[in-house]
Amino acid sequence: MTSVSLPAQAQQALSEFQQYKSWEQRSRLLLRWAEHLEPFPSEAQCETNRVLGCETKVWLTAHQCKGVWHFQASSEARLLRGLLALLLVRINGISATELAQLDVQDWFQQLGLAHQISSSRNNGLNAVIQRIQKLMQAPV
Amino acid sequence: MMLSSPWRADFPALANLAHQGLVYLDSAATAQKPQPLLDALQHYYAQGVANVHRAQHRLGNRTTQAFEQVREQVAHWLQAPVDSEIIFTRGTTEAINLLAYGLEAQIQPGDELVISALEHHANLLPWQQLALRRGARLVVLPLDASGQLDLVAAQSLIGPRTRTLAISQLSNVLGNWLPLKPLIQQAQAQGAWVVVDGAQGIVHQPPNLKQLGCDFYVFSSHKVYGPDGLGVLYGRRAALAQLQPWQFGGEMLDHTDYYRAQFRPAPLGFEAGTPPIASVLGFAATLNYLYQIDQAAWIAHEQRLHSNLLTGLQQRSGIRILGQPQAALVSFTHESVHPSDLAQLISEQGVAIRTGSHCAQPLMQHLGINGALRVSLGLYNDQQDLERFFQALDQALELLV
Numbered sequence: 308m309t310s311v312s313l314p315a316q317a318q319q320a321l322s323e324f325q326q327y328k329s330w331e332q333r334s335r336l337l338l339r340w341a342e343h344l345e346p347f348p349s350e351a352q353c354e355t356n357r358v359l360g361c362e363t364k365v366w367l368t369a370h371q372c373k374g375v376w377h378f379q380a381s382s383e384a385r386l387l388r389g390l391l392a393l394l395l396v397r398i399n400g401i402s403a404t405e406l407a408q409l410d411v412q413d414w415f416q417q418l419g420l421a422h423q424i425s426s427s428r429n430n431g432l433n434a435v436i437q438r439i440q441k442l443m444q445a446p447v
Numbered sequence: 448m449m450l451s452s453p454w455r456a457d458f459p460a461l462a463n464l465a466h467q468g469l470v471y472l473d474s475a476a477t478a479q480k481p482q483p484l485l486d487a488l489q490h491y492y493a494q495g496v497a498n499v500h501r502a503q504h505r506l507g508n509r510t511t512q513a514f515e516q517v518r519e520q521v522a523h524w525l526q527a528p529v530d531s532e533i534i535f536t537r538g539t540t541e542a543i544n545l546l547a548y549g550l551e552a553q554i555q556p557g558d559e560l561v562i563s564a565l566e567h568h569a570n571l572l573p574w575q576q577l578a579l580r581r582g583a584r585l586v587v588l589p590l591d592a593s594g595q596l597d598l599v600a601a602q603s604l605i606g607p608r609t610r611t612l613a614i615s616q617l618s619n620v621l622g623n624w625l626p627l628k629p630l631i632q633q634a635q636a637q638g639a640w641v642v643v644d645g646a647q648g649i650v651h652q653p654p655n656l657k658q659l660g661c662d663f664y665v666f667s668s669h670k671v672y673g674p675d676g677l678g679v680l681y682g683r684r685a686a687l688a689q690l691q692p693w694q695f696g697g698e699m700l701d702h703t704d705y706y707r708a709q710f711r712p713a714p715l716g717f718e719a720g721t722p723p724i725a726s727v728l729g730f731a732a733t734l735n736y737l738y739q740i741d742q743a744a745w746i747a748h749e750q751r752l753h754s755n756l757l758t759g760l761q762q763r764s765g766i767r768i769l770g771q772p773q774a775a776l777v778s779f780t781h782e783s784v785h786p787s788d789l790a791q792l793i794s795e796q797g798v799a800i801r802t803g804s805h806c807a808q809p810l811m812q813h814l815g816i817n818g819a820l821r822v823s824l825g826l827y828n829d830q831q832d833l834e835r836f837f838q839a840l841d842q843a844l845e846l847l848v
Contacts, residue, residue, distance in 0.1 A: 330795040334846055362803040362818060363787040383817065384787040385847070 361431025475823030549690030594770025616648025622772030
């Protein structure tokens with residue numbers, strides 16, 4: 308269920324991904340989205356920010372300001388950076404309450420990328436989502 | 448001429464996978480199953496199950512007899528010497544843990560436990576943890592630049608304090624055979640127990656244990672076209688007599704009162720609880736199937752495929768092959784593409800290969816890489832499978848480079 312509002316960039320992602328059906332076009336698109344990822348400071352690529360539970364290296368930082376979470380993430384793998392970009396455009400800028408209600412699985416389902424979450428521990432997206440949920444539950 | 452496999456049709460999953468557009472090149476992780484195994488499982492469950500070593504009834508006797516016959520069959524397949532036993536475990540991992548716990552009382556502070564630098568986590572962690580528990584020292588035999596075990600270095604590292612040597616027959620990452628014979632002789636000359644991890648090797652070269660002379664040999668049924676949840680621990684009787692039981696429960700004891708017990712010798716003393724009966728009986732069917740295959744033709748088929756795989760990868764620019772693979776599998780990386788990206792796009796095209804650290808993180812660190820892709824072969828694979836893989840690889844590289 309997604310009753311929460313869709314940020315503009317997320318809307319754009321959705322219409323782009325719904326346009327293409329072949330794995331090749333969708334992979335190209337994912338690689339293009341990887342380029343949209345907000346630059347991740349190299350000093351933040353440290354063990355503290357490393358998301359455990361995936362074989363590919365992934366880093367995540369989170370800040371909360373006036374009830375809105377802002378996440379930054381990066382990975383050494385390009386396709387995963389694309390997936391992270393698609394995750395961040397959906398969750399950044401929405402209120403903490405909206406974020407708590409958001410069904411991330413459903414978001415990737417809409418993009419036609421649900422298998423990227425469930426497929427394997429290698430790709431790491433699942434571990435990132437779990438880490439975000441944990442961060443939100445932790446006392447600030 | 449297209450290289451085809453005369454045994455492909457014996458594995459019903461291959462046709463079903465093809466129907467779904469999938470190509471299976473991950474047999475080093477687990478292998479598909481032949482029809483006779485499926486029939487044996489169906490037969491056992493349909494004809495009436497019974498527990499082994501317990502009941503007096505006819506069904507129990509029949510099952511126990513069939514179950515015990517499989518030990519002999521496995522021993523025969525391994526060309527095991529007479530003064531030895533076959534113990535059933537849940538897998539290679541459990542077999543090695545059994546050994547590490549069973550030998551624990553024999554290990555003193557300062558003793559040395561030797562492994563090689565290319566061991567799978569299953570043949571690293573049980574020894575690493577045993578060393579930590581007992582204040583012993585884990586000694587790692589190094590590799591040379593080409594990924595082969597450095598025998599000269601090994602000579603100086605196996606010494607009077609060496610109590611165990613645990614080593615693979617065939618590397619699950621580099622695909623090279625280890626020089627078992629000289630290592631076994633050297634370790635045994637120092638009075639050490641030698642454990643050979645045959646998980647990868649046995650599928651491509653069943654051992655002759657009479658000649659090999661190791662104290663213990665372990666493997667998993669599921670990698671050698673058998674059912675899941677079953678491993679084999681072969682041990683020389685004299686070596687097994689040194690082990691203490693590690694899991695306690697039904698049927699592994701001679702006698703107990705509330706406070707004390709006497710345990711059975713191997714094999715039953717190391718098989719607490721109900722064993723995986725169906726898997727043991729199913730594995731017998733797999734072995735019968737493998738027996739009727741012409742060994743020379745089987746090995747030649749896999750060697751030709753392996754050589755074509757290796758050549759095809761070598762022809763592509765930017766591909767770096769790990770080590771000097773001799774059989775069964777080839778692991779590789781690309782100079783400018785992350786292995787996870789490559790793996791994902793190959794998978795999108797319906798080709799199943801393995802990616803990651805292959806349960807050998809220290810080896811990856813040693814090679815200075817963050818993971819690798821691995822293509823591995825079974826006797827049912829053919830040239831068309833390789834063509835599909837190369838096509839997927841080329842398409843993926845076109846997108847990523």
